[in-house]
Amino acid sequence: MRLTLPLAILFALNSCFAQKTETFGLGHVGNVSVTASSNSPNGIKTLTLDGFLPNHNSASRFLSQATLGPRPAEIENVTVIGEEAWMNQQLALPNSFSTEAYIRSIAQQVADTLNLQDPNREEPYTVENLNLNHDYFDIAWFQGSMTSPDRLRWRMAFALSEIFVASRISSFDNNPYALASYYDVLLEHSLGNYRDLLEAVTFHPTMAVYLTYMNNHAEGIVGGNHVFPDENYAREVMQLFSIGLFELNTDGTEKQDVNGNPIPTYDNDDIGGLAKVFTGLSWHNSDYLGDNTSNEQAYTHPLKFFPIDSSDAYRRPWRSEPDIVDGHDRGPKTFLGQTIPARDPSLGLQDFQDAIDVIFNHPNVGPFICKQLIQRMVTSNPSPSYVQRVAEVFNNNGSGVRGDFKAVLQAILLDREARVIEERNERYSGMLREPFVRYTNLVNALNLTSSIGVYRNDMDEVYEQMGQRPLQSPSVFNFFQTSYTPDGELAEQGKVAPEFQILNSITLTGYLNALAEWLIDNDPIDYYWYGGDTVYKEDEVPEFDFSGDYLFASNKNLPILLDKYNMLLAHGSISETNINHIKTAIEAMPDIYDSNGEIDEIDARRRVALTLFLIMSSPEYIINR
Amino acid sequence: MNRRDFIRNVGCGAMGSTTLLSTLANLGVVNGAMANKSFHNAPPDDYKAIVCVLLAGGMDSYNMLIPNGTGSGGDNGFANYQTVRGGLALQDVNALHNLNILEHVGVRGVTNAYDSFAVHTQMPELQQLFDAGNLAFMSNIGTLVEPLANEADYDNDLKKKPLGIYSHSDQIQQWQTSVPQSRDSLGFGGRIADLLHAGNDNVNLSMNISLGGKNIFQRGKEVSEYAIRNNINANNVGFEGLPGGWSNSGYMTQLRNQAVDNLVAETYRNALHTAYGVNTQSSIAAFETFKKALLKVPSFTTSFPQTGLAEDLFAVSRVMSIRNELGVKRQIFFVTYGGWDMHDNLIASLNGRLPVVSQALKAFYDSTVELGIADKVTTITISDFGRTLTSNGTGTQQGSDHAWGGNSIVMGGSVNGRKIYGGYPQMEIETNARNISNRGNFIPAVSTDELYAELALWYGVSPSDLCYALPNIGNFYSYSAGNYPLGLMNMSGGISTVDQPQNCLTY
Structure with missing residues (x-):
């Protein structure tokens, strides 16, 4: 510091x-x-x-x-x-970092060292033929988050990664390119338009594999089997990525039928209708629909459309009349009250555009997506009027544009309900800080700095102890579901607190033990060995520099230290009572001066570290409000 | 007074009557006095545990339990099986492990379509457990709101059906809640804990212990899970102390913990603060109790394989071994083992995962024998759904897709084993009335409710409380003396007549 x-x-x-x-x-x-x-x-x-x-x-x-x-x-x-000025500056910043490009740059280094070790190798290592572990994505993510100036974009991308969920707990579990390319799409569109994001996600191999529409086929007889379009993506794109289960008012509350029941947005017939749209997509380098010969890096290219399925011609080349069947479904596709007309499969890409438009223009999208963004950034229980104000901006940014994320972010973050906690909202305002965000809080507030501007951190501790890291949720339902509420008053009052779903005895003690590692042991970075002949680089593993705080760690100056970190970490929300609880513990430690009246750096550092540990253990820090 | 004495005095004063342990002790007294001691007069060895093993992803259980009749006596199951499963079928009938079946037990008029069954080549331990009478299979079991006999019932809009049949998120949840018409339900294990947790001597520690983190199965209105890791021992429960090199390290660790205690025990005006504080306090209380008790874990002679599932189940055994130290008479454990969503490469993938299940269950059963509680522990496997009989591809790429009813395992000394309960489907697409697609998706013959009701009655839920534990049970079963949902459990210990205050639940 x-x-x-x-x-x-x-x-x-x-x-x-x-x-x-x-x-x-x-x-x-x-x-x-x-x-x-x-x-x-x-x-x-x-x-x-x-x-x-x-x-x-x-x-x-x-x-x-x-x-x-x-x-x-x-x-x-x-x-x-x-x-407002800060927002305007941030919204003007271009996307400054590609996790995929960063991984490639590391891969080049690793390949170089391997080739130096074995200069006579028949087939030299290249970025293309080197298989890398998923940790490279985490390293790239951390590098980007620490060095990119477009910090609002990074905040938004993380929120979007918890809505448009794809996770490495899947068949691409050890592929950094699948993760990086997908995350780059989220970064790219974080300050763009929702519709563009939905389209980019739909054509991304990572999502196609995750929700199993890769090589998805029109209904028909294939190899003697009657096959049907996979319904997975059709279901989740509606349930999770766009409109949700029930019809919503613009303020995010559920509409009710005459009997007072919520009104479902879709049924199984809608899913069946929409599923027909998501047929005929395969890898960019596939020869035919059903081709599965792609490598790790095929994940970095958008999907390729195959109107017909000619796989039989490839798989059984000896047949004079191979089975050529529709790859993309040619029939009409009815869902959400609209029908995409029957089309020749060769025109099938238009079906995707039409379907994405139908979803995008559904009135639920604004309140459904905006409420979740508010919940990820500001508060678990926004008032209906807050959701309404933001959703209206989603519906129309003032210039007739729907889905403009820049306008939505301004509406969310500059809204009076975000900026001011009113007395009447006090009891249920705020949100549990996600475990992963607590970690990024810490390294930012303490200005963790690599002297060479390069970090090598796979953020393993935060995942091991608390189960959270970008693109590593247990399922498409994210680390926690938006409807989750802990037992007790919140449940009784109909309030939600989604992040509490991952608060349990393991993650709770895991958090405090991780804090101890990061602060008490001053070990905030989890170094990952790249392999090959790459050497350990101490500069890539910075520690916290507490020395600027030593002077404030004395009993006399302790209030300064406490105020400083109360401000930096908890924006001053920790009460005087709790500050005193922390003070009591710290004052029981040896004071910072040795017998000569000089600062004992070891004692001083311990005091600073424990002060930070206790501030970050306080419920007033853990709940951000 | 030198500085160190001063610190110590201040510290002790500050800790005074609000230390964690004294708070805990007080809580224990209060709760103990108020608790409904339904097992209070029960003998000290009255202990029962349910262990739920979730095989997440939808196990292809038609390759776990396989009809292996080869024509004699009219049972030609293996030929049926091979025909319909095609490239997904195991080829060598002699390599399967034939089951020495005592009885086929039908449910509501439906019985197994075959007489002779075997388990997968990689599951010899299951055969041993079955033949020894300590394991039974449920055949074609799944989520149901009410009985559905055939496709006409399925198409009938007046019949209630599970939400999101074939959907992972819905079906995996419904197997845990047994309320398939709702996406907003408590779990079966949580609801029976609501009914019975007050009977445990130590009500500070959740009776629901999870090796799989937060889950729906164990979530009740009043009780939710306490999550542990499978490497749990007295040294790694709870907070790590401050480094030994610090001055007065032990004392400072206490002070630090005291500060954390104080922070979370404050009264807050914001409900989220309070919720976090309460969660933290109960976790701290639980792990302090745990830490002490774990010192008493005996050494086991049973050896467990080195797989995640076996290590999870070994942790369950270790926790059960200290049930008296923990002061619990009823416990529910939850374990997950994922990776079953085998849309492709099914044969090889099953060869990798089925032995893990088989070996882990056998070791776990053996450990309960070693602890002398084999008849007090019942283990069930659950999974999202069964999978389609037919294949979705060719060659090594082929797998099966999401379906509905499947087969599951019930294991324990109180299980009436060597039996297959339910209605294993005729493995024919065209003629089977319960089949609802050309892929071979079967309407379940047995509902999760019927399995769970049997377990609940054995476990100590009174017949009149079943409607809280299982809101749909009335659609399948009503209690009368000596009449049980399946006859699966040995009820010779009698069933409870103590009704708890919870009302019936309806959805």
Whole structure:
């Protein structure tokens, strides 16, 4: 940590505001007390045309929603330019990182070392012939998340990866390219349009394998078997990626029939109708529908469309009249109250476009997708009016465009319900921070820095202890389901808390034990050996630098340390009572000064580490609100 | 007073009456006094456990339990099997492990279509358990809301059917809830725990222990699972201490834990804070109890294979071995073993996975014998669904697709073994009235409700509480003295007449 002293003093002065439950920052919030929003020793801070600039806690809170973990300099920046300006800057940033390209660059290094070891090898190693493990994706992901300036995009992509779920717990379980190429699609469209994303996902081999429509076939007799289109994707694309099970009002609440029951959006006939659309797709390099000879890297190319199935000609080349049958279904396809007309299979790609349009234009998509995005970033139980405000922007960004994620993100993150916790919402506001996001919080708040700008981290500890890592959910139903609610008051009140589904005795103690490894042992990175002759590079495995905090670890200065990390990690939400619980424990440790009055760095580091451990153990940190 | 004394005094004062252990002890007293002690007067050896093994993905169980008649006595099952399964069929009937069947037990008028059965070549241990009378099979069992006799019933809109037949997410959930008309139901294991958990002496520790993390099976209204890992031992339960090199490391570890305790025990105005605090407190309480008890785990002579499933089941045995230290008389365990969604390469994949199941179950059964509780532990296998009889491809690529009814295992000393309960389907696509597609998808002959009701009655659920444990049971079974859903379990210990306060559930 290299925070300057004046800033730290500012936090100390700010400590008296630590218990405030209202968070300020956006100008168009009415009835707020200006003095309370200020953290300046001089009282009122800057007032701009469109409102108040956020204080450090407000900025930290905003960034805890808009990024995978605020960094000190970013917080400073937001206090200076405000949330809207930060959003505008972020939305203008191009996609800056490709996990696939990064994996290829590592593969090239590994191939080079292997070829150096064995220069006479008949067939030299290349990026193309090297098989890599899935950990390379995690390394690329971490590298991208630590070095990319487009941090809002990275936050959004992670949220989308929990809606458009594809997971390595599948037949591509050890293929980094399948994961990387898919994640790159999410990154690419995170600040784009929902419809483009839905189309890109539909034509991505990773999804086709995950939800088993790779080589999916029109209904017909193949090899003596009557085959039917696989219904897997048709079902999940509606249930999970677009409209959900029940008809929704724009505010996300369920519509009801005359008997007060929810109205299903589709039935098995709709699934059967839609399933016919998703037929005739195979690998980019397939010779025929049903060809399965692809390699690891075939996952990085969009699917290829085969109107007919000529597999018999390839598989039984000796036959003079091979069976040539439809690959793509030619019949009409009825679903969601609309019918795609019968078409010759050669025109089948139009069926995909039509089907994606039908789904995209269903009125459920806005509330269904927007509510989940709010839940991933801001709060588990948004008010219907909040969902409505965002869904209306999804339906029309103001320029007549539907599905514009940039506008949706602005609507989510700048909404008054995101920026201000009102008294009446206090009891159910906020969300359990996902275990994985707690980890990214930590490395960002503590400015984990590689001196060479390269990290080698497969993030194994966070998965081993808490079961979460990008693209590694147990099923298409994500790590947790949006409808999950823990027993007790939340369930009784009809509230949800999805992330609680992965909170159990293992992940709970696993979290504290992981915190101990990261902080107490100062071991925040899980090094992965690339193989070949690549050597251990210490620079790729940075530790936290606590030295800038040693001075504040003394009993006398402890309030400064606590305020600083209360702000950085928990945006000042940890109450004075709990700060005192932490203080009591730390004060029982040997103070930082040795008998000569010099700072004992070991004692000081231990104090800082344990302070951070306890802040991150506090329910007020764990629940982000 | 030197600095160290000062610290110690402050520390002890701060810990005072709010230490974790004293809090726990107090809770125990309060709950103990208030609890409904349905087993309070029961003998100390009154212990029963249900172990649910979820074979996630939809096991092709028509290659686990195989008709192997070869024509004598009119039972030509193996030829039927080979014809319909084509490239998915095992080829050598003599390599199968023939079962010495005592009886075929039909259900609601449906019986097995064949007399002679065998298990897959890779499952000799199942044959041993079966022939010794400690294992039974359920044939063509699956999710049902009410009985469906044939395709006409299936097509009848007035008959209630499971949601999302053939869908993994629905069927895997419905096997755990036995409420297939709902996507929002508690689990069967959770509901029987709701009924019976108060009877355990130590109600701080969940009676539902999971080796598979959070799951629906064990989720009740009042009880949900306590998750452990299979390498559990006294040293790795709970928080790791601070490094030994720290000054006063043990003491500082206590202080740290105290601080965590204090943080989660605070009163919060926000319900999510509270929910997190409560979760953390109960986890901490449970692992403290666990930690002590685990010191008493005996060494086992039974050796378990080194597979994930066997290691999970070994952990179950170790936890059962300390049931008295844990203060529990009823426990439900949940284990998962996935990878069964074999749309292709089915023959080889089954050769890889079936022996894991067979060997692990045998070792587990042997360990319950070693613990002297073989007749107190009943193990069932469940899976998303059965799979289509016919194949979806050619060569080594071929596999089977999602279907409905399948076959499952029930194992334990109280199982009336050497029997096959249910209605193993005639392996013909055209003529079988329960077949509902040209792929060979069978309407289940037995419902999960009937299996679970039998288990529940054996386990100590009273007949009048069955409607809480199994909301649809009335569609299949109503209790009268001596009349059980299947006759699967040895009920010689009698059944409970103690009714719990829960009302019937309806969906």
